[in-house]
Amino acid sequence: MRARLVAGALCGALAVVGFTGCGIPERSEVQVDRRKEPATESGAVNAGRQEPPTRSMATRPEDFVANFLSAAAGEPDRAYSRVKQFVDPQYRNRLQEKRGSEVELTVVRLTDAPVITLNEDSPVGDDSLKVTIAVQQIGVLRTDGTLVPPVSGETRYEFGLRDASDQAGAAGDTPDYYVTEPPNMLLLSDTALLRYYEGKTIYFWNSDRTHLVPDLRYLPGTVPTERRLNEVVKWLVDGPSDWLRPGVVGLPDRTELINNATGGDGRWEVNLDMPGDDRTRADQLVTQLAWSLRDFDGELELKIRNNSVKVENLAARRSAWALYRLREGPRRYCVFEGAIHPLTVDGEPSAVVPLDPAANRNVVSAGLARSEEQILAALVVTAAGGKQRLSVGTGRGPVTSFAKGPEHKAIGPPVWLRSSDPRQPQGLVVADGRLYRFDGNAEMAQIVLNLPPGVVTAVAASLDGQRIALIVGGALYVAAVKLLDGGGVTIGPSRRVSTSLTGLSAVDWGDENRLIVAGSAARPAIYDISVDGVVHSPLTSDTRAEVTHLSAYPVNPTVEVPSGALMYEANGVAYRTNPVERIQPDQVADATPPPTGVRPANPSAPFFLF
Secondary structure, eight states: OOSSOOOOOOOOOOOOOOOOOOOOOSOOOOOBOOOOSOSSOOOOBOTTOOOOOOGGGOOSHHHHHHHHTTTTOSOGGGHHHHHHTTBOGGGGGGSOOOOGGGOOEEEEEESSOOEEEEOTTOTTOTTOEEEEEEEEEEEEEOTTSOEEOOOOOOOEEEEEEEEOSTTTTSTTOOOOEEEESOOSSEEEEHHHHHHHEEEEEEEEEETTSSSEEEEEEEEETTSBHHHHHHHHHHHHHHOOOGGGGGGEEOSOTTOEEBSOOEEETTEEEEEEEOOSOOHHHHHHHHHHHHHHTTTOOSEEEEEETTEEEEESOHHHHHHHSOSSOOOSOOEEEEEETTEEEEBOOTTSOOOOOOBOTTTSOSEEEEEEEEETTEEEEEEEEEOGGGOEEEEEEEESSSBOOOEEEEEESOBOOOEEOTTSOTTSOEEEEEETTEEEEEETTOOEEEOOOSSSSOOEEEEEEOTTSSEEEEEETTEEEEEEEEEOTTSOEEEOOOEEEOOSOEEEEEEEEEETTEEEEEEEESEEEEEEEETTSOOEEEEESOOSSOEEEEEEOOOOSSSOOOTTOEEEEETTEEEETTTTEEOOGGGBTTOOOOOTTOOOOOOEEEEEEO
16 A cells, blocks of 8 residues: 555546436435444455455564554454454453444554563463563544544553464474453554555535535455445545534534445445435535545436436546646745745746735745635735734735734744635734734734644645644644634644654645654654654655755645655755755846855745745
C-alpha cells in the first residue's frame, strides 16, 4: 500500500445528466438495514491488499511481535478472534471482548525497537521471554473507520512470549510462540494500519452547502469489492468525524440505509430512507456520493424510499462539480527587498504581481488568493518603530486600495479562508502569539481557542476552507472552521495530532488529509503528517536550520500539482523542493540588479498564489 494518503486524480470531462422526474413520497413500507455485521458474504479481497498475519507466520520473536501488533487489523467483528490466536489460551480471558460498534483498536507508533529479554519471573517456564515496547499513542480506530484521539497515556507496554514447541531450542525445531500476560486492549501499530487498511476520503457539505469537505476514514483491505460501496454509504449515513462536526452538515436526522447498497459491472444502487421531499438536497447527495465513491465509475441509481433519482455516470457528476474552484495552477512568489516579486522556475508559467506598485512596499510576508473573479491580498508590512501591521485589499485587476490594520510587534503570514463569501472575505493570522480573524477591511478580532495555555506559532487553512492546522504551545492541532452569517469565524474543538517532532515552527496543507510540518527530529526537518498522525514520514530530513516560513500547494483532484510545489525559508534563505534547491536572486523576476560589487539580497517568505 502507498505510505501516503494522497487523494484523487483528475476526472475526465464527461457529460452530465440530471434526475428523473418522479416524486419522493413522505413514507413507504421499507426495510431498514440496522445490521452492524458485514452486509454481504465475503468475496474477493481487494487487489493488492493483504490478509493480516497469522500466529504461525513468524519464527523469530521480533517478527512475531510485529505480527501480534498487526493481528487486530481487518474487519472489526473478527478482531478479537484474530488477536486471541496469538495469546496463550490460559491468558485469553484477559481480553474483555467487545462486540459490534464497541470494538476499538488502540493505534500506537513504536518509538524504538522492541526490547526482548529472558523473563526470569515468568509463571510459565524458564524459557519464556519478556517484551517491552515503547510507544507513542496515535488514536483509537473505531468501527466506522474514524481514528479518534487516544484515550490512553501509556508510553510502554510489557507482555511475555512462551515457546510452545515440544523441544524448544533443539536443532531443527521451529519455535511456536504465544503471548502471555497480554495488554487488556487490542493494539495495532501504525505500520499495520497503513499496510492492512486503505485510507478513504468521504465528503460532507459545509454549513451553507457550497463546498464539500474531506473526511478521512480507514477501510480494511479484506473488505471485498462488492461491499466497499455499502461501507462508504454507511459512513455517510452515520455522519462526519467528531472533530469535523462543527463545520459541516450530515444527512438529515433519521436517514437510514434500506437493505444494502449493491452493484457491479458499472451499475450501482443506493436506497435510503431519508426524511423530507427536497429535490435540491437529493441532488446534492448525488454529488456527495460521487466524490465519496471516487474510485467507482458507471451508473449510480439513488433511491429515496424506493423512488429513483438517477445519475447517468458518476464520473460525469464529478466532472460537473469540481471539488475546488481552481481555474489554473499555482504561481510562485517571494518577498525581495521589501516587495513581492514572481519567481521564475523552468517549466512553470510566468506570473505578474497582482498589486499596484505603490502598495507593494515594506512587505515582510504575504498571503494572496483567487476568489472567483477577484484577488484577495493580505500583506504584512513594516510600520513605525519596527512594528508590523496587516494591509488588506481586494480587486478584480491589480489591487490598488488597501485598508490598514492595528500594529503588532510581530505578525505571521496571513491565510485566506476559501469557503468564505467572496463579498465578505475572511482570513486568519497569528499576531503576537495569538490567533486573529481578519476581514477585507483589515479589521482584526482575536479568536479564543479552547486549548491549554500556549503561544500560537502558526496557522494554515485547507483548500476547502473549512479546516485549519495550528501550532499552539509547541503542539500540532487540527480544527473545523464555521463561518458565521454577517462575518465572523468560530473554531471548533481542536484535535491534537500526534507527532514525534519537537520544536514545531511552521505548517501548511499538503493535500486533503495531509500536513507539511516543520520541526526537529534530532535535526531540523520537514515531515509529511496526516491529519490524524498515522502518516509520519520525512520530506526533508535536514533543513540545516529552523524553518521559519513554509508554503505548499496542496495536491488536489481539480488542478495537477507541479513538481516541487513546496517552498520554505530557513536561516534567512529560501528553498524549493523536488529536488531541494536554494532559490537564487536571479530567479526573482522584475528585480533591479544591485550595483557592481554589492551582494544581492536573499529572496524570502516564498508563497504560492492559487
